[in-house]
Amino acid sequence: MKNLKALFFLTIFLGNSSLFAQQTVGLFSNTIDSYNGYTLFAPMTNTTTYLIDNCGEKVHSWNSAYKPGLSAYVLEDGTLLRTRNTNSTTFTAGGSGGGIEMLDWNGNVIWEYTISTANECQHHDIEYLPNGNILVIVWDSKTSAEATQAGRNISGATLWSERIIEIQPDLVNGGGTIIWEWKAWDHLVQDFDNTKDNFGTVSTSPELLNVNFTSGNPTNEDWLHINSIDYNAEFDQIIVSSHSFSEIWIIDHSTSTVQAASHLGGAYNKGGDLLYRWGNPQTYDQGTAVDQLLFKQHDANWIADSLTDEGMIMVFNNQAGTPLDYSEVNIIDPPIDVSGNYTYSGSAYSPSSFHWSYQSLTPTNFYASNISGAQRLLNGNTLICDGPAGTFFEVDYAGNTVWEYINPVSQSGIVTQGDPVTQNVVFRSYRYPVDYQGFNGQTLTPQGYIESGSTFSCTLYTTGIDENEFEVVTSIYPNPAQNSVTISSNINLKSIAIYNATGERVMEQLTTKNSVIINTTQLSDGIYLIKILSHNRKVSFRKVIIAK
DSSP states (O other): OOOHHHHHHHHHHHTSBOOOTTOOSEEEEEOTTSOOEEEEEEETTSSEEEEEOTTSBEEEEEEOSSOOSSOEEEOTTSOEEEEEEOOOSSOOSTTBOEEEEEEOTTSOEEEEEEOBSSSEEEEEEEEEOTTSOEEEEEEEEEEHHHHHHTTOOSOOSEEEEEEEEEEEEOTTTSOEEEEEEEEGGGSEEBSSOTTSTTBSOGGGOTTSEETTOOOSOTTOSBOSOEEEEEEETTTTEEEEEETTTTEEEEEESSSOHHHHTSSSOTTTTOTTSOSEEESOGGGGTSOOGGGOOOOSOEEEEEOOTTSTTTTOEEEEETTOOSSSOOOEEEEEOOOBOTTSOBOOOSSSOSOSSOSEEEOOSSGGGSOOOSSOEEEEOTTSOEEEEETTTTEEEEEOTTOOEEEEEEOOEETTEEOBTTSOOOOOOEEEEEEEETTOGGGTTOOOOOOOBSSBSOOOOBOOOOTTOOTTTSOOOEEEESSSBSSEEEEEESSOEEEEEEEOTTSOEEEEEEOSSSEEEEEOTTSOSEEEEEEEEETTOOEEEEEEEEOO
């Protein structure tokens, strides 16, 4: 968890709040560099979903009959799409859900769907598609006999595999239709028993899942434990995060259900086999522990177009620290071409390192052993949810904290300011722009702090919300550059900062002009990110290549 005492003094110094030394929940910091918007979160031990402004005041909430199971989203029509925890007595592992519901702005249930039987259960995450359908992660129970026939060499009563289903909701009559399905069980390989199904060579079958790979307890029935799902509309691909394999996987969504059960068909002619995997090449016998870069990660998501590092993949790397316990947020730049094909050379999938990482200055101050997530924001900052601590904080590209908030809703209810808080866990948090389409026609008036007893004041900075208020046109030349680079804008600039590939700020220059020449002779060859801050505090990012 972050050093709250240091953040307290920083906040006082910045003059944006008046806090007291025994503060335990609510807003800890809101600086002018934060991206102003509304933050959504659903406490895991509570049935209410909250929307707060950057000062930590509630602007809206939805009440449900169910605790989340686990994700929640605001759709572009203002509907709250959330998962339900129906308390399955069969699937009792972390992340268990069992259903989905849609609530209108007033909290009325306008659609619901249950996926909870003795053989299957919705869990963790869902993804709303552009066509209005919903992708759902579902545990898929297999018997011990089925696992043995598949070539598994570890005995157990049951084994939970995974399915991804696409539901077409019927908003008029209720319920829905499953129109597409992918099963992990259709894409297995094993080199244990040549008399059983799926026999082959693991190291030459990276597109398949080794049914005998395990991490931790080998008899754990929750074998794969997928904990997130996201969709890429440009390439019609799905990305999931497997906690147990410490990997992210990408599959083709353009297939039919029949093709998804095979190894052929779809836009990439690989059926439902993995198009790409990354994080732990030990799972397909193409590396050792030294090569593992993801550790029990969550929230694998594509960074949207027009955002900094667009098209890359962001993950919350929960147990990145070994042997010390600490977490990181990492960005991966996958080897993909313009058609959505991934390069594979026959060994471990590239890249061999992260494109960008956030880590606390004292690494062990930031550790979330499970759940959690991260979101790239429109101004280039990153909103991070430390799930077990119920803490949301925003960092700029250099890793400086510009906003922080602690969930004041615990298992026992709403916390009084100053009292200790436990079990205020949150799966993820999301920041929506104030002009988000889903808020059209709604009045989002601050209603006071969720917690009782908070008396501090806060300045709500509106900088960076109206993207059309000041159009900033910036050019960088030459690019690639050798000994200098010129940065030119249509309005006066305030500062120029240059970051290397690891996110370290290597140069910064203040200015009051609209054109600046930066001496780059001391920079090594490589790709750098330039953060340009205009006089009206609009932020833009540009990449530059230094090649001498």
